[in-house]
Amino acid sequence: MAVRRSIFSRIVALAILLSLALVSGLWVLTDQTIRVTLEGSARKAVDVDLAGLADIHASSGREELERRIRDRLAITPVDGAAPHYLLADANGARIVGDIAAWPKLDADISESGTIRIGKGTTAFARATRLGPDLQLIVAREPADGGALLRRVMLVFLAGGALFMALVGGLGRLAAGRLHWRIERINDAFRDPEEGRLPPPGGSSKGDEIDELTAHSVAAIARQKRLIEAYRETSDQVAHEIRTPLMHLDGRLTKALAAGTDEPITTHLIGARTDIKRLVAMLESLLDIAASKARQGDRHGLRPVDLSDLVTRICELYADSAEESGHDFGWTVEPGVIFRGEEVQLSQLVTNLLDNAFKYVPAGGRVRLSLASGPVLAVEDDGPGVPEGDREKIFDRFYRSRATEADLPGSGLGLALARAIAERHELTIGLDPSAKGARFVIRGEG
């Protein structure tokens, strides 16, 4: 069976990708929220601190403020969010505090912003003017969110992996079940003989696939019934016609054995020949019908060594070609194997050869070639086929050429050849040729 891309594995892959995107998105959102919240709390702390210090300055004066700032700088807070201060004069020269230089913050408008403190440390800060020659900056490093963010990442990684495994697992399970149900229908169509599908209305849940299954069961059953009806009818026709013919033939044989009068004997032998021809025609018609009915059905086909088969047939025809004055030759590539019904394939080849020897006059050339593919060609330098007849000659009972040339035959040989070719997924046709006819059978692969 050819490798196909299953729709179900694609759906599972898509579900996994989607859940990956969802989990990543949620994580980024959570991370951002935490960062914003931490920054907000630093901002609030700075503002509260600044307001407190401004109050102290207003109520207790500058010395008290300096003292308080020194006190606060001496304490190391437990949460690690260390505050920083800078009390400076109007020119930004430090009076007290641990910030080295006045940053670009305008105290007149109480500007706030992120400033640099030492190497690689940033902090949120706000400046304010306390008096004409006094301005203050309060800054605070944001609380250490690293640990929290790492914890959140871990939760998302573990949770996300679990979630995706769950989605993948459940998806596969569901897809596997769906795949099995669809594949059962495919199998049933691939091999209708097996009858693997349950009868409709069994353990049905009534979803779309159950409906499809029911339709498939009905279609396969209908196909089987048609084939059976066809076989039965054709078997009966064959039986009902052949049996009386056999009895008739038996009577003719007895008559032949009893009487020896010359004209009677000739007529009796002629009658027996007619019976044989009738039976042959019936067989051909049934073979054509059977081949058409089984077109595309690979059942009962097995590997046939075409090279060997074709060589045997050519050897069989060699003497009779010589006898009838034909120049007959063949080129067979060894080891050409083809899946088919051996008897039918022999019939196909002999029908083409019979056709060639029938129309090519004595002294003419007939060539057969077989190459891998398979490509089988039967070529002659006889009268050829008129342009307008190139398709019609494969029709049943079409024998304009034969009628013109007054040749015997049922007009079924090429129709049967085509039916057999098509039953084997081969094409048969007339290739354009300069002289005579060139019949070519080709494998589709």
Added chain:
Amino acid sequence: METLKILYVEDDQRAAGEFQELAAVRGDVVAWERTGSGGLLRAGMEQFDVIILDRMLGDLDGLTILRRLRESGVGTPVLMLSALGRTSDRAEGLDAGADDYLAKPFEPEELMARLRALCRRASGREHSAVILYGAFECHVKARTAFRQNRHLPLSPREFGLFRYFMENAGEVVTREMLLRDVWNMCFDPQTNVVDVNVGRLRRKLEEGFATPALETIWGSGYRLLDGR
């Protein structure tokens, strides 16, 4: 010519009657069973040289009977007889374990010839290095042929044909048997290709001799004569 003990399973009384008439001429003993189950029972109880089985019987399908026979270990050669002459039917019959398949209508001679060929094949008598019949000699290994001690210049194809006639010496050999056993084809091209091949062999066998070597049985086959 030795006589055969034949079991004939056939629901067509007329066909059975005609066959019995024909067999009686040759001295063969025919046991006729009208139904499939009867035939199956009889085949299991008695020893036959060959069984003729109609494919379409009233009660049981011929293929089913054949399968049951083979399953129960009955190895007697079986010739399947049928009005179903389609190529696929033949293949199906042979696949089911039939040793030969003959479509109705058939020449009575064809049936008798095939029955004898079947029995010969079953007894394995054809495998000898030198086959002698009348004035003919066939040296299988050396691939040479003689008539009245004179070497016959046969081509490889002609020798194959000659050898088959020698293996079936004195018996009727039909076109279908030749196609199947000499050319390994279970299909009759309906043209005179076989007759042409036999005609050539005949010329080689008769050239320079006063008596005929091959007899044509009109309708279907040939018989090798003793050549004396």
